[in-house]
Amino acid sequence: MPSYRAPVADVHFLLTQVFGWERLANLPGFSDATPDVVEAILGEAAKLCEDVLQPLNLPGDREGCKRAVDGSVSVPKGFKAAYDAFADGGWIGLAADPQYGGQGLPYTLGAVVNEFASSANMAFAMYPGLSQGALAALLTHGSEAQKALYAPKLISGAWSGTMNLTEPHCGTDLGLIKTRAVPLGDGAYALTGQKIFISAGEHDLTENIVHLVLARIAGAPAGTKGISLFIVPKFLPDAQANPGARNGVSCGSIEHKMGIHGNSTCVMNYDGATGWLIGEENRGLNAMFVMMNEARLGVAIQGLAQSEVAYQNAAAYARDRLQGRALSGAKVPEKQADPIIVHPDVRRMLLEMRAFNEAARALVLWTALKSDIAHRSGEEAQIRAADDMLGLMTPVLKGVLTDTGFANTVKAQQVFGGHGYVGEWGMEQFVRDARIAMIYEGANGIQALDLVGRKLPKGGGRAVMTFFNEVGACLKEKEGEAALAPFTNGLKTGLDHLQKATMWLMQNAMAKPDNAGAGSTDYMHLFGLVAMGYMWLRIADAALARKAADPSLAEAMNAKLIAGTFFMQRMMPETAAHLARISAGADILMAMPADAF
């Protein structure tokens, strides 16, 4: 059975030592969240995730969700009690508006809790996670009456939320949506159509389910400009939010998936279901994008979360498993064999995961703090800068953290040899669960296109220039410090490659957009490496300071310095290969006739 310990100390170090948490105390929600309070909150979250959610992960995968002939769906044993504990603890609304029952704490803390919960049990964590996404769209675009009716129920966890976008013939291209909405005259609409791949679409965790559904109002323009967003509750609530009659929405079947078996992924049939418009007619994609950006960050966190839990188990196995002898001679001669952690190649796999996990976590927190500033600051310039950076980093995080997170679960599985391929150790489940994160909320190829096609050129490249300036300034400030030399040197080279790649795209993709598409995935990963390298420079800087201030922390801080140096020596060199591939352009890709593939 796999195990999990939430990385509370690492998060606390990042928030307080690297990102200057206390300097944000002027923002709403931050003033009460002193470092001590943060530590207490994270400790509580860790306990719940380690003791309640994690033990249900493997059994939940084996049992899966079951649909009965009446269309009802039951979740795995234990999920209901765990959900109640999660909801009762106030975790769903941790960062939500107190006006509707939320705790109003920083979104950044919510992101941390999401990481812990996703590491412990990804399939479970999706249920409250989807409620948070639905809530975000509702609070931004819903009417006052809609907010008053639905938000408290979503925040308390009494009801849960879903996102209904995909149809059998359209996933990425939402302009093709066919589900139609017919006005009923009383402000409501009747929705008819079929949605697929709907996570948490039907289940027995809550008394009601609130579906946010993209559909086309009769007579709307074709394409994406004719899509509207509707709220469609499973049971129609009265004004006091008591669930009443069953609505015309039902689960037609549940998908047989590679993983996340504990989450019910449904085909949802809308058969004249009553729904209400959220926001303006034909502006549904706009409203949905609010939900999607937050959801994309949530999916990025899933990638990190699976990598973290897989790493922890692989490291423990590598310390325990006795097999062979060290290349440099027996290390534990009194035993029949050495633990496999003596082998450089096993350490390589572990350090690739570790060096990613710590930097990726830093990047998530850094980006989440931008979100808090963008949503809570009173200063226009600060809001704009934070929002720019949030927009730029969201596709990078979604694409890189899920691609690399998945690859790391595969590496962790490899450490187990044959024992990684069988179910009982739980390693193959991490691989199967992590795989979906590269696909949903916009497949990673779409993230890469969003980055190079939209986020990069936006405002004349304002966001990326701000990023370059920030990294450049940090490099300049730290360049003279000998102890940081491995970090500044590595980052400098990586940044240079990223700037060259950016320049190449600017010069070659305007006239020929295929050049942007051909280099997009490489550019996204190049960006991710530089961003993680930047995080490592800041972590190393803080680690050296902590070590100097408190020698008892030397061991923990040295581990960070080693992992970071490994990152610079072994992972940063990939930036050169990315640059070479980007600069190769699109010609050879487009040369192959479609029917010759």
Next chain:
Amino acid sequence: MPSYRAPVADVHFLLTQVFGWERLANLPGFSDATPDVVEAILGEAAKLCEDVLQPLNLPGDREGCKRAVDGSVSVPKGFKAAYDAFADGGWIGLAADPQYGGQGLPYTLGAVVNEFASSANMAFAMYPGLSQGALAALLTHGSEAQKALYAPKLISGAWSGTMNLTEPHCGTDLGLIKTRAVPLGDGAYALTGQKIFISAGEHDLTENIVHLVLARIAGAPAGTKGISLFIVPKFLPDAQANPGARNGVSCGSIEHKMGIHGNSTCVMNYDGATGWLIGEENRGLNAMFVMMNEARLGVAIQGLAQSEVAYQNAAAYARDRLQGRALSGAKVPEKQADPIIVHPDVRRMLLEMRAFNEAARALVLWTALKSDIAHRSGEEAQIRAADDMLGLMTPVLKGVLTDTGFANTVKAQQVFGGHGYVGEWGMEQFVRDARIAMIYEGANGIQALDLVGRKLPKGGGRAVMTFFNEVGACLKEKEGEAALAPFTNGLKTGLDHLQKATMWLMQNAMAKPDNAGAGSTDYMHLFGLVAMGYMWLRIADAALARKAADPSLAEAMNAKLIAGTFFMQRMMPETAAHLARISAGADILMAMPADAF
């Protein structure tokens, strides 16, 4: 439902146009295999694989193998009839000695048939594949009586074979084996112990199962020098090979695995089972290694095979799926959307697979031909050179083709978006099935160690120098040809990196073996890229010649030239990153205390 077409034309092109098949006609078994005969044989194999084996792949995964309370195991529906067709067609003994009923054809053709069968149905293909492995060990190390008794049954398929190495506490480190063999006085032994992860350990396909089992004879030296190899039939045969009394070996349970559900992976319990020594006492690992080298090539082929079938399905989906518009403007304006193959990033994924598949197939055939020469040539020098190259390339092929083959199934799945994550399209099965190939027959980390620790220094680096000379000579010969410039330039850079990495290892790994271990996986992949690059140069050269000779082949030959140019532009640049990582050495890896992981 996925589909599959065996790449007969590509194989034929490689054998006849690239590798000069007809020049080998002096070797036993080759003289009858004229190009026309080869084409006919491959066509027959293709038909069987496409029409019989492939349709059983997805249902076989869903149904899996079932163990009854009496320990018997049933395979999925349809497997028995398919197995009989495969056996009756003479495919198991295609390359086996005619003295025992084999067809005596080149091993190279057997390797091709294995690719086709593994693409069509990997879980199925393992049953005859394991018989071939057992046969190889038996024919090399068995006594005349053993060969006469068992070989005809394995070749006809009436009986099947297995390899029993792994125990719960030892996989890689076979010196720890505990299964013990007690001499019974009549030349036989009684074996007692438990083996795990035994593929095809128990099933209802054949009237008997022949287990090759590693065990320790009472009083044998400790470690690997005290391991012997035994043959343990499920039913004890009489002298006429009629299966008689049930032996004391049984299936204790079947493993719950990530994939290859159609193959029964068993825990095998030996409870005083009667067995006979194969080869010499305490020399069991030697005998087993014969089987393992062939099996490693077979596993490499599985990696290629899964990549090929995944590619074919992804390419078809990309041509069919309508979603969004080309970046350069609508390509099929009369339809609601363009097929996703218009997108450079989709083409990138497809070409990464395609450029790998064709080069990997060439490398398999090139290596398999070395095996044929090593086993069938009469000339000492030729045998030694071929055997050197076979030894050098086996770990490269096993490690690189399964790592990259798996990664390609993940890419192919990605092309399908959400439809790749659900079972019905079959793409997620390719991922789950391909994953095991990185683990069994020596995890890929072990292959990398075998390469840098054993194969590289062997005979003073004789094999690797021969490889460098061959590639260098080919480069020199072709360097002046303008049409080949993309190939010679790319390969030259790659070869330079590989030579530098080899030099670095020679200079730095003698005194400090951890430096070899730290760079081993990167070195293996660097080697693989250069070897595939060498294949691409030879393919391109042949393709240009074919095109010039027969203009009707222009389209097919151009596709090869495009895929190969893509390889040089987009995949070869990775060699620089590998070199950088290798040169970084082991220090940072070994710096982390084990308990700090």
